[in-house]
């Protein structure tokens with residue numbers, strides 16, 4: 001019910017990989033989870049002055065749907081989440097775009113890294 | 121590895137799951153080719169609490185019954201004695217305890233006793249039953265747990281199962297016995313205990329609680345699917361040292377579960393249903409969770425509150441690894457599983473009119 | 474403070490010479506000083522890992538050998554993603570090994586603009602030659618990767634100059650290649666000569682007291698914690714790389730012309746798809762570069778494994794899955810420029826410095842020109858579809874589409890990156906614009922030297938490690954000869 005950083009990262013990862021990458025439908029749970037864990041790890045290694053702002057921004061995005069839907073982003077369905085993600089990444093407000101780009105970049109990099117390392 | 125000619129020790133044999141596994145061993149599992157015929161020359165020993173009985177169809181003469189309690193190391197030694205090369209299927213565990221302390225006494229220390237006893241008796245492998253609770257709830261509705269998901273134990277039961285898995289890992293690492301952990305979520309199917317019947321009654325009477333939208337998903341395991349997973353964990357050699365989620369092919373939403381049972385009750389079992397749900401706001405689950413947490417903090421356990429607190433959560437796992445590595449193939453899904461479950465109740469006069 | 478600490482019993486607490494940072498600059502310096510019999514302690518922030526401990530260009534390598542896991546960014550409009558090594562051997566452990574001498578015209582400019590002395594092509598030749606020998610700088614013994622040859626053929630088609638760039642690699646009889654990174658070359662030699670290496674130890678701040686340096690460090694402990702450590706030195710050589718060196722010096726109160734002139738090679742990428750196969754699993758480092766427009770613009774081919782392709786397709790999400798499904802036909806290419814300038818500012822409380830970078834309209838024009846040239850070359854090489862890392866631009870499929878590239882790229886839509894950072898503490902005799910003299914001696918701080926990419930006066934326009942090593946060698950020998 002309350003916004004959560006790690007839940008939001010998992011939810012963003014699942015949505016981005018599903019929409020963007022091929023092969024994420026069947027038999028890919030372990031890879032999806034590894035990508036999300038990878039992104040959390042990348043966040044924890046970010047330059048220290050960026051870590052907290054990005055975390056707060058992510059929690060903010062997670063909580064931003066509370067008013068309209070009564071639920072944080074991570075508890076919405078994939079379709080509802082993706083509508084918001086699409087809107088945010090096209091936003092005129094560049095910091096918002098950058099947050100989405102951070103997750104999108106790591107999600108696709110991580111996904112194809114996993115698929116590739118798995119030799120699939 | 122085949123089960124033919126093996127010695128198998130089962131704990132929790134008189135329980136719901138224990139009976140399911142015993143039935144699979146004695147009568148075979150028609151849904152899976154490897155186990156369709158019961159194994160030959162099997163020697164089965166079952167640990168049963170002093171006040172428990174095995175049902176008649178699980179052939180008392182085919183099973184050697186050892187009466188005892190996991191909490192007593194000597195009972196465990198007696199259970200495993202003389203069965204070198206044997207196989208331990210450790211199913212006994214406490215889900216709904218009287219006092220919190222008992223969770224740890226049975227689920228962690230009891231397990232240690234019996235696994236140690238098996239290792240000392242020269243057993244080859246131990247398959248140990250765990251649950252979904254060590255990893256808690258999924259972070260978002262379409263998420264699935266896999267075997268690498270980090271521990272985030274749900275309350276004391278979850279913590280006890282996490283500690284159990286740590287004990288298993290420790291014994292395996294010491295190289296004394298191969299171990300396999302099987303994690304299963306809620307299971308369902310024939311031979312269900314009375315609390316399951318109560319659930320069907322609630323559905324018939326329109327009192328099944330639905331928290332929030334009811335779209336949150338639950339993995340469930342039909343009892344024979346789970347038995348299949350356990351026998352595979354016991355026999356596939358590459359399983360050694362691993363953990364596997366065993367459940368039905370896919371998770372079901374709360375609504376789907378209730379709707380399916382309601383539909384079967386009406387159309388196949390002639391039970392008129394009220395066609396209502398006990399709709400509660402989403403936060404009910406959170407409030408119940410708080411109450412449960414507070415009670416558990418004081419050392420008490422209240423089953424209804426505990427179950428209610430989980431009703432709005434998504435607890436769903438992926439069985440991809442078991443499929444890939446064990447050849448797990450869950451044939452029965454929700455509707456067929458519930459049908460068999462209700463039929464068993466009807467056959468045993470357990471289905472309320 | 475105990476009086477012994479200020480004495481010269483260095484064994485545990487320091488050395489006559491302490492070198493901070495074990496990248497190419499620090500490794501060459503430590504090696505030459507140790508081999509000349511100096512007492513040298515080399516302090517490195519990152520872990521001590523062997524070359525083979527990580528798979529090249531993998532996520533595991535980024536996690537273990539890069540600073541901040543490879544996710545570092547210079548803030549600006551547009552921001553530029555940059556990467557640095559953070560491990561024993563620094564950038565040399567993770568890079569592509571492409572070698573260039575500093576171009577003579579660049580040396581000339583450094584002389585006229587920065588007053589850099591004793592650094593003509595002839596002055597540096599012996600240093601380049603020595604490094605080339607030590608690192609076995611050589612051409613590929615076999616055929617270059619297909620994606621690399623494509624670029625070359627496009628350039629030939631257009632009559633542009635394109636070369637195979639030599640690399641620091643050794644090849645065994647079976648054709649197996651081994652990069653000659655610092656942990657394979659100068660660092661073992663340094664240890665052989667008595668240099669002590671202290672990894673996982675980060676210099677936080679340096680103080681000058683009673684004619685020597687005190688270096689305050691934080692050290693990783695085995696249990697994942699941190700403990701404080703302190704070293705003393707008579708001579709201190711800072712070689713923490715172009716970003717960390719100015720951060721450390723500024724944090725230590727040494728600020729003149731330090732950290733204000735950070736330069737990169739701002740780089741734009743293009744994913745090209747070809748009708749034929751140009752890529753395969755484990756395809757090695759591409760080696761061809763188009764030099765027709767040097768030094769302002771350099772064209773080349775980048776690491777093109779599927780994850781890198783995916784990252785380069787970020788501005789074209791709708792085509793991502795399609796390109797990746799066809800990845801053997803695709804590769805990543807780049808156009809590298811010289812423009813822009815940035816700064817490194819340590820922040821209070823935080824350990825990581827703030828890096829900022831600005832590009833002028835002219836710089837965005839150079840990037841547009843670079844992009845256009847690159848696309849021309851790739852079309853001439855037979856590519857049938859090009860995706861630049863510019864939002865809303867492309868795909869480019871034919872000559873006519875090149876008109877879509879604006880005269881200057883829009884900062885808001887362009888994604889830039891770089892792996893080359895330098896010039897944050899330029900050397901030379903012009904005191905108004907340099908941080909050190911022509912040999913890396915920091916002005917007004919006797920005994921303090923800089924020996925890494927920071928001292929290169931301006932962007933060399935070519936891969937920089939060759940320049941870093943040659944200047945480190947030159948300056949270390951000068952130190953030994955008493956010219957410092």
Ligand SMILES: Cc1cc2nc3c(=O)[nH]c(=O)nc-3n(C[C@H](O)[C@H](O)[C@H](O)COP(=O)(O)OP(=O)(O)OC[C@H]3O[C@@H](n4cnc5c(N)ncnc54)[C@H](O)[C@@H]3O)c2cc1C
Nearest residue numbers: 494496498518563564568570571676713714925926936938
């Ligand atoms: C992916 C990649 C590919 C590249 N490809 C090429 C190429 O093909 N050819 C080429 O010529 N160049 C290439 N480069 C650039 C080249 O690696 C650098 O120019 C070179 O490594 C710079 O050397 P340096 O000694 O200045 O600093 P670095 O190599 O950055 O070394 C600095 C070292 O100091 C350590 N350090 C930093 N701060 C502290 C502190 N406070 N205390 C202690 N230690 C500290 C760091 O951990 C690091 O190990 C590439 C770089 C990257 C990242």
